Amino acid sequence: MANETKKPALYLAEYDTPNALASAAMRVRDAGYKSWDCHTPYPMHGMDEAMGLQPTRIGVISFIFGMIGVATAVVMMQYTNAFSFDLLKIGAGYPLIVGGKPPGAFPSMVPIMFELGILLCGFATLFGLLGIIKLPRHNHPIFESDRFEGATDDKFFISIEADDSKFDLERTKALLESTNPTHLELIEEEVL
Amino acid sequence: MSSYEAPIKELGETYLLPEGTTANDVTEAIAGVTENPAPRGWWLLFLLSLSILGVMGAALAYLFYQGVGVWGNNAPVYWAWDITNFVWWIGIGHAGTLISAILFLFRQKWRTSINRFAEAMTVFAVLCAGLFPAIHTGRPWFDYYLFPIPNQMDMWPNFKSPLMWDVFAVSTYLTISVIFWYVGLIPDFATLRDRSKNLVRKRTYGFFALGWRGAHRHWQVYERAYLIFAGISTPLVLSVHSVVSFDFATSVVPGWHTTIFPPYFVAGAVFSGFALVMTLMLICRTVFKLENIVTIKHLDLMNKFMLGTGLLVGYAYAMEFFIAWYSANPYEQWVFFHNRLGFGMLDENGNWGPLWWAYYAMVFCNVVVPQIFWFKRARTSVPIMFIASILINIGMWFERFVIIVTSTYRDFLPSSWGMFHPTGIDVLTYLGTFGLFFTLFLLFVRWIPMIAIAEVKGTLPGAHPDLHALGAHDEEPGAAAVAPVPAE
Structure with missing residues (x-):
């Protein structure tokens, strides 16, 4: 593993309250991202609308x-x-x-x-x-984050994945920063 | 966007959990049970249950060695304790499905504190129930004849028989209950995975959590799937006990051949199930200090449920008697007035029915005892509801005993009359199933979150975003006056 290389996998922004998460989600939605998600410890109602999701079939x-x-x-x-x-x-x-x-x-x-x-x-x-929902999947890069353990406790996250066509290291970061997260990090995954 | 989670102030509703409870408090309280060393009481109970399970094993081994003659079953009381225990256990399970599915469809938020617990009880109770018909066949190694698979006799089951309906109903019920329970557990296993300190725990819970990451796109499908499970479990649970009652109702035995049986059995099942949930919940919330999550408010609501279903059961008892009298059918009247009530008709020796006491025990426990829940003081008193819930469980066992034994031991033909006496093996087998139930149950409360963590969090104040205040409806006509998103 000496010559392992890494590439960006996703941005992970952390929020403390449902309202902060929802308003940030609306910003990301309006910016036109597709491959992104909110992570919450319980099903949060109103997020379908905040994320602009279609009903499931x-x-x-x-x-x-x-x-x-x-x-x-x-x-x-x-x-x-x-x-x-x-x-x-x-x-x-x-x-x-x-x-x-x-x-x-x-x-x-x-x-x-x-x-x-x-x-x-x-x-x-x-x-x-x-x-x-494409589970079971135990190897998602989001688990690289230590802070992400809060997503099943009492913290709220937005992740924007690098495979989104609009993903850009600088502009995506600026967008997420403008939503005032309590923490923002870039998560990388190994390139095999 | 006022979601259904918010209490309706006009109706005097308040939040279920104490003011100021945070999501982290909920995680700590529930996940902590599986992480801290087991209290000494847990070990005592576990060893006791395991010993009783051993008794069951011995009773079954003796049964298989000797044959069903070791039981008190005889002609004419063929069904006796086995089917009594079967119906009792499966009825116990029904409250779990009621709480998890029917109350979910009715948007009863208070169910979140007790549904996991009740679902576990369903699964374990159905396991105990399934044991009895299996061993009642006498040669359980031939039980596969009951399933629609080719066998060496080149015979297929008679699907017109209610006993076959039972096979399908009970096995479907067990399967769907396990799936429903597991789906509910996935997010909570993820919580335990993320809190695990050592690798074995992390891997084990992680395996069952399936890599759950709380993504809203997952939650969206998950919630719909959960709704579908609730939607199919509701008619399922009603069908299961209806099918169980068909075992009786489609026969011509007086006291069984009754159209009221399906609703009567379902009401009784829910009644007894609630009583057992109550008994177990009272013990667990004390032992594991969960009084803040299962509050007196929850217990009060459960007691109201028991009062309601108790009244339904009481109505069914009364209606059975009315119909027995009104039908003018002498056999039906004989069963009710002589075999059950114990008087009104004497047998040829001038004696009252010898099993009258079972009927009175049943009426006392199931009809008289729950009336105490008309009083708020009783509904909120832990010792009173504990004793009442145990009495109701006893009463519901007697109900099935009364239906099965007092209908069959003296029916049409006096020359075919008999009497039923349970044997020691009967008693040990029945008690042994408690060992099975409690062993599984204690393992459950120790290793699996016994309260639905994610669901409880969703009922906390401020758990859901106020989209209206955030200006989500800007584009709607008439909503333009809403203030723009405030800078966080």
């Missing part, structure tokens, strides 16, 4: 997979309980007649349709969430 994923769950349940139950043939060779093809009901009685299958719908919806929401 994770609900679409959850809904689609919920419906897939319901459909899976219908197919599974009809195939294994009601059909008299077994194309998949899984030991089905034996209609179960219980309680004088038709083998494919629909009302009695509602509870399992519901439960499987919920189950797949839950898994889709979990993995959809992790997919959209």
Whole structure:
């Protein structure tokens, strides 16, 4: 690691109050940055607007997979309980007649349709969430900062990443300084 | 931009946590529990729970060696204690989902102090519950017949059976509860990771925190996902106990064949769950000194909930009796007046029903005891609510015992009547599940933040920016008069 080289990864500005963070966020938003973020110890309401974020569409994923769950349940139950043939060779093809009901009685299958719908919806929401926010990721350069540990306690941060097209060592620094952060630092990452 | 976190002054609301509590105080109080050496009381309780868990292991080993004959189950009381315990435990779990999901949808801010705790309780209670039907099958190594997987018999489950619905409902409930719980924990694991002094802790919590960095773009999706979890957990929790009640309601046994069962079971489940949350919370807030985060105000609200659900349960009891009388069905009336109430109808030897005392214990604990919460003094007195919550738990166990045993031990045909006596193994198995529950629970309070740190912080005064004052709405018509951003 003797000849390691470093390049700028992001600017990290620290603030003490939600209001200072929000007003700074509005400045960064208006300056037209795209690859930047606010870091807060809890979900802070009003920041969607202050950062100019569009609503998330994770609900679409959850809904689609919920419906897939319901459909899976219908197919599974009809195939294994009601059909008299077994194309998949899984030991089905034996209609179960219980309680004088038709083998494919629909009302009695509602509870399992519901439960499987919920189950797949839950898994889709979990993995959809992790997919959209691109976690797990343990190696983000922001963790190089010692002060960043406050972001899960009681401090508020704005980070502007170097891969933003508007990122400029001088101008970005000047913008963040004009928002009066309590601390401002440039974080570098190793170039491999 | 007055967010919902702000108390509504017109309604006399105030901030939940004491004036002047900072975000750092919250972190210190909650994360500190996992960082400081365990109090001696924790070790005592842990060793005790672990011993009881060992008793459960021994009882189960004996059961598997000898077979289900070691229990008091018999013909006609086939279900007996196993299903009683199953329904009781799973009901306990429901309050956790109610607190974490339903109160979330209703924007009840006070839930933040107790939801993590209650969710953990849900997960552990459902584990204990799931044990009973599994061992009740007699040969638990064949339990995989219950799942829709090809097996050597070339037989598939009968999906029209409520018992199969139960398999799906309970396993879905457990899975979704674990996921919901874990998603809520991610930011708090990050807090613990960032406070860790030694590498093992940092790596372990860091692993579970998934590299969480509190980014608002993450929080935005996270909050929506959390809302979706709350949205699907709410009908889920209602469905689970409804499905459990279908196990009874779809049969033709007098005392079970009742359309009131689904709402009645759900209300009872929430009632008993709240009672157990209360019991455990009172112990933990004292042992770990969290009185400032779980305040008397929170406890007062929980007691009101218990009063409300207790009244629902009382209504269900009364309505069951009314319908038994109104139906003019002699079997239904027999179960209620003879088997449960113990009088009104004598058997062929002129005797009252021998299990009457269980019914009266149930009514006393579930209907009479919670009435004390009409009084504010009782709702805010820790000893009173502690005793009441334990009595309610006992009463709710008796409710399931009454439903299962007194409906089946003397039903249609006197020649098929029997009696139920629990055996020592019954008792040890049931007590043993407390060992399982408390062992898991004590590990939880020791290693996982038992209160949702991030959520509590969001309810603090000034936790959210006042965008209006910052001039965020400049562009809106009529808002031009707002002062420009003051220099910080």
